[in-house]
Amino acid sequence: GIEQLLHPQIGAAVEHTQKFWNNPYNRVAVSMEPIMAVIYADDPYAAGDRVRQFHERINGKDHLGRKFNALDLEAFYWAHETFRRGVQNLVEQYSQETFADEQRRQLQHESATWFSYYGMPMNMVPESHEANVEYRRFMVENVLEMNPSAERAIDLAINRQPPRPESVPRAVWPLAKLALVPVTEMMSLITIGELPEDIRQKFGIPFSKDDQKHLDDIRNVIKTFEGPVPDPLQYLPVYDAIRRDRIDQRETFVDTVTYTGLTLGKEVARRTIVPFVKGAQQSAKTIRSILK
Template sequence: MTRSATGTARAGESGPEPLGPESLTWRVFGDWRGLLIALWAGSMQNMHPELGAGVEQHSQFFDERWERLYRSLYPIGGVVYDGPRAHATAREVRGYHTTIKGIDARGRRYHALNPHTFYWAHATFFVSTLLIAENFMGGLTEAQRRQLFDEHKRWYRLYGMPMHPVPETWAEFQQYWDRMCREVLEDNKATRDVLDLSRIGRPPMLPWLPHRAWTAIRPLVHRGFVWLTVGMYDPPVRELLGYRWRARDARLHRLVGRAVGLAFRFVPWQRRYHPRARAGWRRALGTDPPDAPLVETPERNLPPQAERRRPTHYVPARYRPERGGS
């Protein structure tokens, strides 16, 4: 499939063609099992020199890790699942990056909307989809990997970014990914901060867990999630970050992935999906009307009041401070 033919708009449409329920991406990307690769995605993004600098200089991510993670799932997932409104959602996501620019500690200029930098973030989302399916859903055929690659180009077109950084074929993408892992990514503070869960707060989905109990088990959670993440790194990335990975680690990692896949067989189908993804499925299946309001993050995930006017934050309209207000 050529770049000119991938994701082009149909006659009468105002923008690129969004992905739909016939896509393999819809089946995988919004699944709750994606939370198991959140540490992988965050660290891989931050190892990019420009992305890492942007996070270090512009983000309060580490002050509200759970909240930032959970609210980000809504607009990022919406680019996949919002149907005819996905193009507008993608433009909103792109807009959050407009002011993220500066000069890093080495004197290098950066901008989050540098086409190569923005595409790297998207490439990690695409590879996240591969990893979710490979590690926790029983695997993929080579034909399915190629299908996901073709779909990721349609997905990326929705942002309205230049397409020249995007590899033309699946084979070229594999070469691109290997080169990035070997020659471009850096071990930096933003990456190490993402991988440090030693002081992370209690997960919001466990409100019944006493804080003292969470403090006791947090070191185990930290080590477990970092270990799970290391198992999904490409070997050059493990080497860059100084991690060892033995044959017995690989065997245990496969067993954990199979156990997760087995456990999810007992989860009702729609409950496997994040609310924004679930709402997309409901509209596509006719359970909800096509123009049903988009599902937005609940208030508990929002940034502090003082941060809600910043253009880098996703804040649903009903929660945005009034102009001139506090």
Template structure:
């Protein structure tokens, strides 16, 4: 098992390169903060949890299953900020890294783990990168091979902002594809954390839909949950699908592709300013000069925060002013 902070001197010199945040000329800016990415959220969460170390860390440390929607929506702010915060992105990346400092322990086999172990931390980032690829492939009109290579290079630049070991990062797009194949076929496992993420039969109302009558939500969540799981299964690598015991037919694939085209063309009717998450939207506005370059980052609404008793926990993203209040 890889220890936190391991690496060669050559790698260390690489990580000392001055990280450069991505900008509005990047494909990552174009795609990562797009709300269509939510269609891959269940896929990303389950793929992350299938990593042996990451899965046990979630089982032992995460409140995800007590506040599924809140955790998802508040996490989008700092993670999106690493892409869209411009000159502040390095600081945001270090804050995100800091949330993982205390996440460690021993798994059921007696093996130690730490969320900042290089292979574990990079795996989470790799799923974010692949969620962009898959979202655009299925719901955004597709990508050329050149675009995929460009997105790969951008994901390396994006990852460098965290200031962690670059040892696990493949050197090029071809190597990444081999890495992904190996992870899906040889490393990922069916575990409790993954099954819990995929269990959407009792999905709670999203905080933004608190106005919706509970009885109506109970009716809606059944088809919505099944549809969301179906999309997720369709996006899985075949080896992952097989490991989890899901069946996928040619008809399923054709239907998913048809649905994806419908989303792609329907999305063109959405005003551009409404297509992006608030943190991403602020990045675009800052780049266009519509708001000051030093404007504070857009933070998550209070409805997405963990219980106030958890605001002091360094593993949670909580806006700084509220965290200071918790420490008083």
């Protein structure tokens, strides 16, 4: 997120709409579903068109009076590039897989195919992994800049101050936030620590040796448990598509049991937890109206 927000056009677009800051968790969830659909949909070009159309009306002027447009090719491709880097970083730092230059070249090739589904011009797309390394260096040195959106996101991460989700009533948020301290600490550490080092250095984003040691510990723990984790948990939320399109149509007994359990769990959540949360929200509104 921060890596994207440091692009002036993306930062301005987020600040302009304000929807992200009003409910960041929901905005991330809403954004990721159509983006993942571009990869897993039966018609990736139609899915890509929908993503592009989401951005058509997002334009205006930033805090310095410069025009921005969410369909600016440089900005649109930079957002895409952060997803590619995220995939690479996830494999390299949080899995037991090795990721040599051959795999990096393959990832760049697949990333270009993925970007082609959006129907955007392809002249920004580096032709190789090596060209992409130079592209990233140019962007960090010459294009990325601090802006209100990026500054706000960095401040939230450094100070461990997660915004309140809309689904959590204000009355219970202080207690919930206290209970979430361990998760907040870990997510803040990952958010800052997984930024590329050249970005942290350019913008003076603090990350100490102790922070790095804690991050390495988290990585090692996840690597240790990543192997035995059943496929349905590793590949959420796209396991349905993987399961449907498997060539050999085989899966382990553990995978089958896990998938069935997750399916039942989602149905239980839909029938019980969701109504409970809605009821709690309505109760909070009633209490507030009485107190007024």
